[in-house]
Amino acid sequence: MDTVFTFDWIKVYPEVLAGLQDGTVCLRDGVAYWTKLAEKSGIVQHIPLKASELDPEEIKSLASNVQGLAKLTQGAHATQLAAIGLSTGLIVGAIVIQTAYLSRKIDKLQTTIDLVSHDVDSKNVIDFMGKISEYFGVVESARQLLLDKALVSETQDVAAQLITLLSIKRNEIMSLVDNLIAYADQVSDRHLSHILDFINTMLDSLPKAIFVEAQLCDRYGKFRFAAHIVREGRLKYDDTLSSYRAWCNSRVQSVIAGKSDPAALCFQSKEADIKQLLISSINQPLLQDLIQPQLELHTACA
């Protein structure tokens, strides 16, 4: 069993729960802060944690088992939190940071990268695969750093480097993903299968990577930058996902019209994965707008 620490809602102050619902409190990296809607500033509470045991198989099927994981949010609070869209994001976020879930995804991604690189002879695609390997390597380093809050004081310089690297590499690969989708149009159905696996795994991993990057900024007090990363990352991610959706639909249309190479078999075998990615109930909560904490109280000048 894997141990995951999630919020112990029973021990959370009632004003935090009320504040989360009326927007006067926000949660950033396990700490509840007053927001600008409250006439207060600073920390309200460091949210107490409780350990929950999770079956690794349950974690593996995270995408299809969000409801099952909601049991980690206790009783009456589950409904309250779900109503403000917090529940799923918090649980999935905890799993992404604290378990081997993301590492396993990165391993799978690496396997598909190896397969695609072996298959294709386009130097651009192989270079792109290399960039993706590097990016997710940095994401995994960031995740490991997030595992222990006690490291903050002595890892300021490491974190600053990681944050810079993550930002550069994320922008690099996100601007190239669309090209890869266009490239998929040119490959044979044998290669298409690997390319689809790769695109699916990468597009499913990206929101988690963006979440890790934003969490890292939060951990080191860069709240506005974290919000900026999530906002910009989501915009680009949504654009890419829309392009991918449109591309998949156009391929299916071609298959139906009999105008395509025999790609239907390939789509048939990937259909469930593609649908799960496009309607994912866990990726969007990870990319929700972050509310800014009010760290100092500003009084209006007369």
Add this chain to the structure above:
Amino acid sequence: MENKYRKDTDLELLHYADNEMLAVLVEYLTVDQDGEPRISEELTANEVFKRAGKNYQKVWQLIAAELQHYGGNTLINLVRRKGVSYQEILIDVCKKAGLKTDFDAETVDIEQALLAFMFDKTWGEMTEEQRADIRKQLKMDPSLTGAAAISALLAGVRLGGSSSYQVAMIIANSVAKALTGHGFKLVANAGVSRGLGLAAGPFGVALSGVLALHAVSGPAFRVTMPCVIQIAAIRQQILNQSAEKPFF
């Protein structure tokens, strides 16, 4: 020995077809006009096909293989066991029906030409009163009369789009009624549902006459012609549905 599916771009759409439409196709392939099992069919004895029950989507390749088998020369099939491509079957049906069109065109375009041809032939068998009724039901442009009206409709069918879909479903439903005794039950599109009623009326009767004319062209043709019409209708149906509600 089971028929082998020959990878065929034009038949891959069957994976996306609904079970009701596939059921009609299966019936054409396995049951003759007297309701007796076809002697040469191999589909219903296939264990995988039997296990799928009414979930024909699961075994679309077996259904496609059966059609390819029927389309070819039976003696050749005994040797190669793979049948012929759908496009060969389609072109054969078109030629036997007397359609002259560009056979180098895309399959979907040839199918649309066949649908337009069938509609035109059927139209020719109808009285002015029956035509007026159909014009009304298909909501054809009232400013166009006589040859102009049917020309406009047929041009629309050849170009694809909603009129192709409507006409495809009317023809396929009429053929199903004529050959199996029952038409389609579930069609989501209200506009098309209205048109399907035509299969029971003068259009269906006139189409039966057109089909009877071609029945002399051989037993395999009696299978391949309705199958081609059914596949053309399936293609139009899915193209129409996926334009309104994308697959992903």
